[in-house]
Amino acid sequence: MIGRSILFSEMRPDPSWEDRFNTWYHEDHIPVRMVLEGFEGAQRYRSKSDENYLVVYDMTSMEALKTPGYEKLKADPSDETKWMLKNVSNFTRYLGTEIGRHGDVEGAIEAPLVFTAMFNVPDEEKADFDAWMTDDHLPILMENKDWMAVRRFELSVAEPTPFNRLAIHYLAGDEVLSSPERERARGTDWRNRLAERQWFQGGQYKGFNRYGTRYLAL
Numbered sequence: 528m529i530g531r532s533i534l535f536s537e538m539r540p541d542p543s544w545e546d547r548f549n550t551w552y553h554e555d556h557i558p559v560r561m562v563l564e565g566f567e568g569a570q571r572y573r574s575k576s577d578e579n580y581l582v583v584y585d586m587t588s589m590e591a592l593k594t595p596g597y598e599k600l601k602a603d604p605s606d607e608t609k610w611m612l613k614n615v616s617n618f619t620r621y622l623g624t625e626i627g628r629h630g631d632v633e634g635a636i637e638a639p640l641v642f643t644a645m646f647n648v649p650d651e652e653k654a655d656f657d658a659w660m661t662d663d664h665l666p667i668l669m670e671n672k673d674w675m676a677v678r679r680f681e682l683s684v685a686e687p688t689p690f691n692r693l694a695i696h697y698l699a700g701d702e703v704l705s706s707p708e709r710e711r712a713r714g715t716d717w718r719n720r721l722a723e724r725q726w727f728q729g730g731q732y733k734g735f736n737r738y739g740t741r742y743l744a745l
Contacts, residue, residue: 529636530567531625532591533680534584535693539577539617551607552582559600560584562745569742572735574639575735579617581735583695589624589683621645623680623693626657629665630676630697638675638697639737642704645682645690646730656692659717662692667712670703673699688731704734738739 540548551572560566567589572581591597591651604612612618648656660679668674680693703709712718 529632530565530585530587532586532588533593533621533623533678534586535581535619535621535623536584537574537579537581537617537619538611538615539579539609540615542578544614548580548605548611552580555605555607556611557582557742558745559605560597561742562590563596563600564594565597567744568636569726570637572740573738575734575736577617580738589622592622595720600731616721618687619688620684621682621693622684623682625678626681627661627679628671628676629661629679630669630674632678632697635675635697637737637741638699640698640734641737642696642698642732642734644694644696644730644732645668645688646692647688647690647726648692649686649726652724652726653692656721659721660694662714663717664712667715668696668708671703671706671708673703673706675699690731701734 538548540724557569557571561569566584568585570583572583573579575594586592608719640650646656657679665677669677674696676697678695678697680695685691698704
């Protein structure tokens with residue numbers, strides 16, 4: 528089963544030690560978390576638009592970040608972890624609790640491509656935004672069989688940009704992003720009304736290719 532909370536983080540290594548960075552991720556950073564209480568899986572990605580790497584950790588809940596094991600790991604990291612965190616660039620950290628899932632998430636979790644959308648929605652407009660997603664936007668997108676699944680999150684930690692909504696779209700391939708369904712979903716009256724909002728215009732969209740195989744809790 529896939530948990531209902533995530534840790535979503537990007538980092539960029541220098542090309543001169545990119546291999547060392549990936550070795551650290553695969554042999555240190557992910558494995559030491561997969562043995563901790565509350566961590567259920569992890570998947571890495573590579574950005575389609577820049578040199579960033581992304582990891583998405585799936586957790587049963589945010590309580591996974593409060594266990595003695597995780598607190599010890601954060602307080603006493605390996606020397607290689609200390610070096611990496613000191614030297615990587617473009618570091619981001621987002622913690623989210625799932626507020627909706629659409630489609631066969633369990634079957635789509637290893638999709639070859641994810642497309643992410645983040646917004647900082649004012650409190651008074653969250654209900655309208657969430658309803659637009661569930662009642663207007665996503666039903667149209669998912670008429671395309673290659674729009675495999677979507678997970679929506681409320682973000683409680685957002686660094687460095689203060690977004691509070693994240694959607695992760697699991698896609699079968701790039702072509703779905705130029706599909707008739709997406710064009711139609713982006714042209715509804717509801718979406719056009721939201722698009723006039725400054726906060727909506729400040730949304731962040733990004734595509735990532737799956738990088739490596741999925742890790743599961745040990």
